[in-house]
Amino acid sequence: MKNIYSNIFKVNNKNLSKAIKYLKKKELVALPTETVYGLAGNAYSSKAVKKIYFLKKRPYKNPLIVHYYNLEQLKKDAKLNNNFFKLYKKFCPGPITFVLKKKKNSLLSKIVTANLNTIAVRFPKDKTLKKILKSFNFPLAIPSANKSSQISPVSAEDVAQEFHRSIKIILNGGLCDIGIESTVVDLTSKPKILRPGLIGPADISKALNRKVTISEVSKIISAPGMLKKHYSPGIPMKLDQTKAKINEAFIVFGKKYKKGKNIFNLSYKSNLLEAAKNLYRTLRIIKNKNYKMICVSSIPKTGIGLAINDRLNRAAN
Numbered sequence: 001m002k003n004i005y006s007n008i009f010k011v012n013n014k015n016l017s018k019a020i021k022y023l024k025k026k027e028l029v030a031l032p033t034e035t036v037y038g039l040a041g042n043a044y045s046s047k048a049v050k051k052i053y054f055l056k057k058r059p060y061k062n063p064l065i066v067h068y069y070n071l072e073q074l075k076k077d078a079k080l081n082n083n084f085f086k087l088y089k090k091f092c093p094g095p096i097t098f099v100l101k102k103k104k105n106s107l108l109s110k111i112v113t114a115n116l117n118t119i120a121v122r123f124p125k126d127k128t129l130k131k132i133l134k135s136f137n138f139p140l141a142i143p144s145a146n147k148s149s150q151i152s153p154v155s156a157e158d159v160a161q162e163f164h165r166s167i168k169i170i171l172n173g174g175l176c177d178i179g180i181e182s183t184v185v186d187l188t189s190k191p192k193i194l195r196p197g198l199i200g201p202a203d204i205s206k207a208l209n210r211k212v213t214i215s216e217v218s219k220i221i222s223a224p225g226m227l228k229k230h231y232s233p234g235i236p237m238k239l240d241q242t243k244a245k246i247n248e249a250f251i252v253f254g255k256k257y258k259k260g261k262n263i264f265n266l267s268y269k270s271n272l273l274e275a276a277k278n279l280y281r282t283l284r285i286i287k288n289k290n291y292k293m294i295c296v297s298s299i300p301k302t303g304i305g306l307a308i309n310d311r312l313n314r315a316a317n
């Protein structure tokens, strides 16, 4: 079947080469990661990074995550510590982002880090992205490929809906495996989680052999870019509801909820991984159906359920 969007390309050698050529020319490419789709540009080039902020309408005070292929590359830009090595060994490549101190002589564009002396770094697992990262000697700044404060994209079509033709190449890797952004953990002093994800506080505490908790939202929003309003469908939302009116969208979890035109079940089988994978897709579908109100049933606050609740809270803000 032919794509209705002419800027969506399937992943093959020819299109990979084209994407790599674009990135080398300081142009942007949208691509899949295991978490959500991202908008990638050369992190050493202010020209490329400025394009990211411009297209996303992202405030310059909100720094980007820099994606690396390997440790050798990262060593040039960041100061590594013991906690980092423990978590790296356990979870990388994978859906975890580390905030570290930046090296003074790092080549990173100052805009990537919003002029801070820290840097957020990640080693993605997605095969296509790894091939791309391996093909040059600069890392990629990759925020989620959505307009600032909007719903994150989990498919190539979502990206095309956000940006229309203003991105020339969107690589199509199908639906993202996880569907929710990486865990962000600050390792610059006492470890703390700034954004929950698939890898939760229990996993991180176990790996570091100390208790690591999620920073309260009130503290996080004073940190760079941890905006309270985020992932927004642009429709009022009510959380922890037990019912909804027929003209309201009702997002539910588990088989105790009846089926219905306005009922959107994140996981009939009460599987939190499945619910995470369905979350942004569901919010986007509801947004496109022009509902005026979204009610959400309660969702367990365990495992990746912590991340689902975090995103719902911010979407409802």
Ligand code: TXA
Pocket: 033, 035, 036, 037, 038, 039, 062, 063, 064, 065, 097, 099, 113, 116, 118, 119, 120, 122, 142, 143, 144, 145, 180, 181, 182, 184, 194, 195, 223, 224, 225, 226, 227
């Ligand atoms: O899963 C992900 O992490 C996705 C994929 C594409 O890799 N990327 C992503 O990027 O979610 P973005 O830009 O949408 O979110 C990055 C988050 C923001 O909340 C930002 O404020 C935070 O990371 N961040 C970046 N640099 C930071 C720093 N130096 N200190 C604290 N937070 C930082």
Ligand code: MG
Pocket: 143, 144, 152
């Ligand atoms: Mg984002």
